Amino acid sequence: MPLHIIRQDITKLKCEAIVNAANNTLLGGGGVDGAIHKAAGGKLLEECKTLGGCDTGDAKITKGYNLLCKYVIHTVGPIWRGGQFNEKALLESCYRKSLTLAKLHGCESVAFPLISSGVYGYPKDRALSVAVDTISEFLFDNEMTVYIVVFDKEAYEISEELFDDVTEYIDDNYLDERFGWQTKTEHYNPSCFDTEGEGRYYKIDCQELAEMFGEVPNKLIDMLSKMDDNFAVTLLKLIDIKGITEVECYKKANVSKQTWYKIMNEKNYKPSKNTVIAFAIALELSLEETKHLLSTVGFTLSKSNKFDIIIEYFLLNKEYNIFTINETLFKFDQVCLGM
Numbered sequence: 001m002p003l004h005i006i007r008q009d010i011t012k013l014k015c016e017a018i019v020n021a022a023n024n025t026l027l028g029g030g031g032v033d034g035a036i037h038k039a040a041g042g043k044l045l046e047e048c049k050t051l052g053g054c055d056t057g058d059a060k061i062t063k064g065y066n067l068l069c070k071y072v073i074h075t076v077g078p079i080w081r082g083g084q085f086n087e088k089a090l091l092e093s094c095y096r097k098s099l100t101l102a103k104l105h106g107c108e109s110v111a112f113p114l115i116s117s118g119v120y121g122y123p124k125d126r127a128l129s130v131a132v133d134t135i136s137e138f139l140f141d142n143e144m145t146v147y148i149v150v151f152d153k154e155a156y157e158i159s160e161e162l163f164d165d166v167t168e169y170i171d172d173n174y175l176d177e178r179f180g181w182q183t184k185t186e187h188y189n190p191s192c193f194d195t196e197g198e199g200r201y202y203k204i205d206c207q208e209l210a211e212m213f214g215e216v217p218n219k220l221i222d223m224l225s226k227m228d229d230n231f232a233v234t235l236l237k238l239i240d241i242k243g244i245t246e247v248e249c250y251k252k253a254n255v256s257k258q259t260w261y262k263i264m265n266e267k268n269y270k271p272s273k274n275t276v277i278a279f280a281i282a283l284e285l286s287l288e289e290t291k292h293l294l295s296t297v298g299f300t301l302s303k304s305n306k307f308d309i310i311i312e313y314f315l316l317n318k319e320y321n322i323f324t325i326n327e328t329l330f331k332f333d334q335v336c337l338g339m
């Protein structure tokens with residue numbers, strides 16, 4: 001997968017370059033800066049002294065010395081002052097300049113901490129969104145494996161409302177093998193915002209939902225279910241119907257070109273359930289369409305699997321932002337999609 005979000009000490013990562021959240025002097029400090037200098041040894045500081053500092057938003061590269069990585073890319077993030085002082089653009093520049101340097105030095109893998117989200121006070125959820133968006137934009141046109149290293153779980157925050165909604169959906173639907181089927185049958189309906197305009201979903205009875213879906217036969221699902229195509233053929237047909245390119249599809253699903261090649265060319269290759277669902281999200285499939293795509297490789301969504309329940313929640317609510325989904329999966333200690 002091109003973009004991974006992991007929890008790790010960045011100094012322990014064996015990739016070709018790690019990025020340091022430095023300050024303008026490049027002469028070391030606390031946080032990740034201190035950890036990298038400590039792990040790299042004194043020669044790193046000696047080389048940094050020759051660089052003449054670094055502007056905010058810019059990046060410079062050195063060797064990795066005692067670290068497991070070949071290079072350290074030092075970048076200086078903005079200090080958060082409320083968001084009205086060009087902080088977002090400067091933070092985006094940190095990622096862009098660092099990725100450009102990594103590419104120039106032939107790096108096939110690079111790891112970022114959440115720049116500016118510590119001492120410099122950039123709100124962690126916003127810092128993560130800037131990181132994901134800027135790196136994803138780069139990966140659309142470049143082949144590289146990029147890690148975002150989330151050092152503490154707080155960095156991977158989701159809104160309280162979303163957390164409450166998902167928790168309630170799990171409670172309503174999770175089949176706990178010890179206690180049997182949950183009784184409540186309510187579902188959230190994406191088109192049913194309450195009229196008071198509070199912007200919250202309200203629940204409708206499952207029967208009403210079934211009638212709603214039943215009355216409007218899903219033409220796509222009818223068509224696909226009449227075919228017994230394999231996963232690759234079904235995927236290509238869906239891509240065609242959705243009017244996107246193959247590259248757009250696997251990039252949006254955060255699936256590597258290598259995996260895409262295997263799916264399309266190796267007759268017996270079987271993608272993981274996680275990969276199939278990532279494609280369903282990329283294609284913005286409905287719950288039924290997703291279930292059909294899964295069935296082409298023998299998978300189903302289970303009521304006794306929290307990961308599946310959370311995926312079902314997002315499909316029903318037509319939320320297809322893979323990073324919102326992953327932040328939520330992460331929050332519920334589930335494996336992330338394509339990460």
Ligand code: APR
Pocket residue numbers: 008009010011021022023028029030031032033034035077113114115116117118119120121122149150151152155
């Ligand atoms: N591995 C991965 N991430 C880490 C590590 C580590 N070993 N140590 C800290 N982090 C995380 C923090 O939790 C935070 O989310 O890195 C992120 C960036 O935090 P800081 O290191 O404080 O960097 P920043 O907010 O950009 O502030 C830079 O702090 O250390 C000084 O010299 C540095 O003056 C500069 C300022």
